[in-house]
Amino acid sequence: MEKTFIKALSDIVGESYTLTDKESLACYGYDSTPELESKPGVVVLPGNLEEISRIMALAHDAGVRVTPRGSGTNLSGGSISFDAGVILQTSRMNRILEIDEENLTATVETGVVTSALHREVEAKGLFYPPDPGSMNISTMGGNVAENSGGLRGLKYGVTDDYVMGLKTVLANGELLKTGGKVVKDVAGYNLNQLLVSSEGTLGIFGEITVKLIPKPKTKKTMLVHFPQLEMAALTVSHIIAARIIPATLEFLDRVTIKCVEDYAHVGLPLDVDAVLLIEVDGHPAQVEEDAEGIRQICERHNCSFFQTAASADEALKLATARRVALSALARVKPTTILEDATVPRSCIAPMVKLIQETAKKYNLTIGTFGHAGDGNLHPTCLTDERDQDEIKRAHAAFGEIFDATIAMGGTITGEHGVGVAKKKYLPKLVGESGIKVMRGIKGAFDPKGILNPGKIF
Amino acid sequence: MEKTFIKALSDIVGESYTLTDKESLACYGYDSTPELESKPGVVVLPGNLEEISRIMALAHDAGVRVTPRGSGTNLSGGSISFDAGVILQTSRMNRILEIDEENLTATVETGVVTSALHREVEAKGLFYPPDPGSMNISTMGGNVAENSGGLRGLKYGVTDDYVMGLKTVLANGELLKTGGKVVKDVAGYNLNQLLVSSEGTLGIFGEITVKLIPKPKTKKTMLVHFPQLEMAALTVSHIIAARIIPATLEFLDRVTIKCVEDYAHVGLPLDVDAVLLIEVDGHPAQVEEDAEGIRQICERHNCSFFQTAASADEALKLATARRVALSALARVKPTTILEDATVPRSCIAPMVKLIQETAKKYNLTIGTFGHAGDGNLHPTCLTDERDQDEIKRAHAAFGEIFDATIAMGGTITGEHGVGVAKKKYLPKLVGESGIKVMRGIKGAFDPKGILNPGKIF
Numbered sequence: 001m002e003k004t005f006i007k008a009l010s011d012i013v014g015e016s017y018t019l020t021d022k023e024s025l026a027c028y029g030y031d032s033t034p035e036l037e038s039k040p041g042v043v044v045l046p047g048n049l050e051e052i053s054r055i056m057a058l059a060h061d062a063g064v065r066v067t068p069r070g071s072g073t074n075l076s077g078g079s080i081s082f083d084a085g086v087i088l089q090t091s092r093m094n095r096i097l098e099i100d101e102e103n104l105t106a107t108v109e110t111g112v113v114t115s116a117l118h119r120e121v122e123a124k125g126l127f128y129p130p131d132p133g134s135m136n137i138s139t140m141g142g143n144v145a146e147n148s149g150g151l152r153g154l155k156y157g158v159t160d161d162y163v164m165g166l167k168t169v170l171a172n173g174e175l176l177k178t179g180g181k182v183v184k185d186v187a188g189y190n191l192n193q194l195l196v197s198s199e200g201t202l203g204i205f206g207e208i209t210v211k212l213i214p215k216p217k218t219k220k221t222m223l224v225h226f227p228q229l230e231m232a233a234l235t236v237s238h239i240i241a242a243r244i245i246p247a248t249l250e251f252l253d254r255v256t257i258k259c260v261e262d263y264a265h266v267g268l269p270l271d272v273d274a275v276l277l278i279e280v281d282g283h284p285a286q287v288e289e290d291a292e293g294i295r296q297i298c299e300r301h302n303c304s305f306f307q308t309a310a311s312a313d314e315a316l317k318l319a320t321a322r323r324v325a326l327s328a329l330a331r332v333k334p335t336t337i338l339e340d341a342t343v344p345r346s347c348i349a350p351m352v353k354l355i356q357e358t359a360k361k362y363n364l365t366i367g368t369f370g371h372a373g374d375g376n377l378h379p380t381c382l383t384d385e386r387d388q389d390e391i392k393r394a395h396a397a398f399g400e401i402f403d404a405t406i407a408m409g410g411t412i413t414g415e416h417g418v419g420v421a422k423k424k425y426l427p428k429l430v431g432e433s434g435i436k437v438m439r440g441i442k443g444a445f446d447p448k449g450i451l452n453p454g455k456i457f
Numbered sequence: 458m459e460k461t462f463i464k465a466l467s468d469i470v471g472e473s474y475t476l477t478d479k480e481s482l483a484c485y486g487y488d489s490t491p492e493l494e495s496k497p498g499v500v501v502l503p504g505n506l507e508e509i510s511r512i513m514a515l516a517h518d519a520g521v522r523v524t525p526r527g528s529g530t531n532l533s534g535g536s537i538s539f540d541a542g543v544i545l546q547t548s549r550m551n552r553i554l555e556i557d558e559e560n561l562t563a564t565v566e567t568g569v570v571t572s573a574l575h576r577e578v579e580a581k582g583l584f585y586p587p588d589p590g591s592m593n594i595s596t597m598g599g600n601v602a603e604n605s606g607g608l609r610g611l612k613y614g615v616t617d618d619y620v621m622g623l624k625t626v627l628a629n630g631e632l633l634k635t636g637g638k639v640v641k642d643v644a645g646y647n648l649n650q651l652l653v654s655s656e657g658t659l660g661i662f663g664e665i666t667v668k669l670i671p672k673p674k675t676k677k678t679m680l681v682h683f684p685q686l687e688m689a690a691l692t693v694s695h696i697i698a699a700r701i702i703p704a705t706l707e708f709l710d711r712v713t714i715k716c717v718e719d720y721a722h723v724g725l726p727l728d729v730d731a732v733l734l735i736e737v738d739g740h741p742a743q744v745e746e747d748a749e750g751i752r753q754i755c756e757r758h759n760c761s762f763f764q765t766a767a768s769a770d771e772a773l774k775l776a777t778a779r780r781v782a783l784s785a786l787a788r789v790k791p792t793t794i795l796e797d798a799t800v801p802r803s804c805i806a807p808m809v810k811l812i813q814e815t816a817k818k819y820n821l822t823i824g825t826f827g828h829a830g831d832g833n834l835h836p837t838c839l840t841d842e843r844d845q846d847e848i849k850r851a852h853a854a855f856g857e858i859f860d861a862t863i864a865m866g867g868t869i870t871g872e873h874g875v876g877v878a879k880k881k882y883l884p885k886l887v888g889e890s891g892i893k894v895m896r897g898i899k900g901a902f903d904p905k906g907i908l909n910p911g912k913i914f
Binding site for chain 1: 487492558559560571580583603604606615617618627631632633634635637639640641642643644645646647648650651653654655659670671694698700701702724739740741742743746772799800801802803814831832833846866867868869870871872873874875879880883886887888890891892894895896897898900901902913914
């Protein structure tokens with residue numbers, strides 16, 4: 001990277017926020033995706049929207065490529081610069097600018113950590129539902145770029161259901177303002193929703209305005225064991241068929257259960273096929289009825305154990321099994337390939353079965369957990385990237401799993417993004433006309449192709 | 458229009474579905490927008506997705522322009538062909554293809570009337586919330602193209618909150634499939650949400666899959682009179698501040714109240730400044746508490762009358778005042794200019810006041826009603842297009858109203874679309890970079906510019 005370019009960057013943000021030392025470049029050379037690594041040419045940390053604009057204008061003129069990055073929790077290689085370009089690191093922009101109680105909105109800078117926003121709004125009796133697994137470190141800008149989901153998606157939807165306004169810096173440094181505090185807006189194309197889940201390829205978010213809702217009055221947390229996988233899957237279907245929409249309806253399979261128990265000792269049995277974690281929230285009367293309805297459905301489907309948390313502490317303990325699932329799996333082997341195949345929720349049972357059979361076929365350890373109510377599963381392959389033969393088998397297995405997902409009317413990614421990791425599967429899903437249209441959109445926003453290059457297509 | 462082109466159209470759909478007689482061209486020459494009229498060259502009524510594809514491929518090759526049209530309830534001139542092109546009329550495609558109770562989705566052809574879908578899903582205990590004023594005639598395809606709102610937007614959102622999957626025919630006749638029955642999908646750009654509210658300029662919808670939710674167990678309808686406008690507006694704010702989210706929170710001003718009473722004789726008083734129609738729904742215990750909370754807030758703000766419907770029939774009667782507002786206003790004068798300025802809900806009071814002052818300043822009759830809870834108002838000017846001086850004043854007045862809306866952080870259209878009627882205001886709202894990006898997107902979908910030309914920009 002040219003010295004004059006780096007000097008110009010440091011003129012914008014200051015020397016201490018322009019990193020070129022070997023250690024920094026190494027640290028910003030990977031994210032949470034296994035097997036991927038590539039050092040950037042420089043890391044720059046802007047302090048405000050204006051500085052992002054100036055950085056982009058500079059990079060645009062110079063034809064230098066820029067990859068925006070929040071906390072690097074990306075799971076598809078989306079926050080790695082593969083061409084020794086600029087990493088634009090947003091963590092300094094971490095102010096919650098406003099919580100507007102009258103309009104039920106919050107406006108934050110892009111680098112605000114998701115759970116920090118949760119705490120602030122909940123203190124005011126309000127609620128920002130999206131709660132990705134990474135919420136204690138991931139940033140709002142990253143959540144918007146990836147359209148992050150979480151455990152409350154079934155009832156409350158995901159990030160794009162809450163984004164109302166964005167201040168986005170385009171590739172050439174221009175500021176694009178979309179939406180705001182109006183709850184209804186049909187003036188021109190819906191750029192807001194197009195920018196959500198654009199994975200940093202269309203613009204860099206500076207400020208984000210999200211919708212808030214009243215905090216649910218109460219909730220009830222249940223943990224249920226099922227000796228048979230099919231019965232757990234049927235339970236999920238029948239809860240929905242009974243017109244009950246839990247906030248959370250999560251699933252762990254046998255492999256995951258064993259890893260969680262080895263790790264966290266929460267008292268999970270090792271002889272069951274599946275565990276469901278279920279949470280209902282809302283008005284106390286509604287919660288009471290829903291919980292009782294769910295208990296009856298679970299019992300009709302031969303659950304071997306049904307526990308309702310008696311207190312908030314106990315609820316937290318029950319939820320631990322699900323919350324630690326990824327960590328528990330990740331410690332078993334050096335490399336964890338976490339996927340997020342997503343199917344219509346009616347296909348949960350055949351999907352879990354297919355994953356287990358594919359694991360057996362390729363002689364792999366795959367634990368599956370995830371958002372059963374959303375049809376969004378996380379088959380997680382425990383492997384070692386030094387074992388190239390096993391890695392090859394893992395990729396072959398996931399190829400088959402994605403093909404099956406698409407055949408069931410599902411998608412290759414429910415919440416982790418395409419990034420570079422799933423680029424090769426995208427054309428299968430969206431077809432040639434889909435890719436062509438997406439490339440055209442990319443061209444409309446970023447004709448020089450300098451923003452997060454090489455991602456998605 | 459060339460005879461060979463018309464012959465080729467009729468080869469696709471049959472002669473009886475290719476209309477060129479004078480009467481038909483006149484009938485399809487206008488929609489629900491005042492002051493606008495323009496005869497198409499031909500009207501074609503495809504019977505299925507395949508036929509739409511073939512029509513578009515033909516038009517694309519010939520460079521002929523095509524305007525899709527549902528029931529012509531468009532309020533911004535969006536369904537008029539201004540260049541004597543093809544009107545592609547979707548009303549034959551009116552089958553509800555599937556209601557999937559396990560995945561909570563409905564899949565419909567584009568020409569299905571919205572209220573027909575309501576009836577079908579409600580018979581199964583399910584619920585499709587969007588309920589635009591035109592729901593008894595408007596089509597689902599039109600609702601998606603315009604991102605239609607309705608009276609239940611405050612709690613349930615609008616059309617784009619429910620669209621999960623689309624089969625769209627692109628300008629060149631290619632089929633684009635986006636989304637489906639998965640509730641989470643981040644594979645590539647969010648084309649689904651970009652297509653919603655694209656006003657027929659990016660593609661023609663053939664099939665639409667929407668999300669359903671369980672039907673609320675019960676509801677309560679309230680009608681409240683306020684001698685003072687400010688008190689009605691404050692009531693809206695304080696209901697939300699009390700963390701109560703009604704399904705419906707609608708407003709009528711003094712002009713509208715008078716017209717409604719003259720028309721429907723529902724017993725509205727003529728000496729009040731404002732009427733609120735409020736509906737809460739959900740679990741009975743929640744509904745009971747919310748209604749009581751609302752009653753207390755209304756009384757604290759000096760309402761002069763508060764009625765809760767004792768039965769479903771009575772609820773319907775109370776809602777009549779709001780449901781007939783547009784018809785009641787429309788009968789007063791030959792020309793009704795219905796707008797949908799939308800502001801953050803905290804600005805409802807200053808906005809209504811500004812509309813009233815502007816009406817006085819320009820010596821106009823403007824009645825205002827609308828979705829107060831959403832900040833989405835319908836200032837409605839009662840005029841006569843033969844009185845060119847008054848029409849001129851009306852447009853000047855709305856120009857000022859839109860400027861004020863934008864200054865308050867609002868938008869020029871909350872649910873009616875830009876069409877041709879609001880094209881000149883769009884650049885003020887979205888800025889040059891917004892227009893540039895939108896034009897780029899249009900080019901990516903429709904490089905020849907044949908789809909609903911002249912709309913939006």
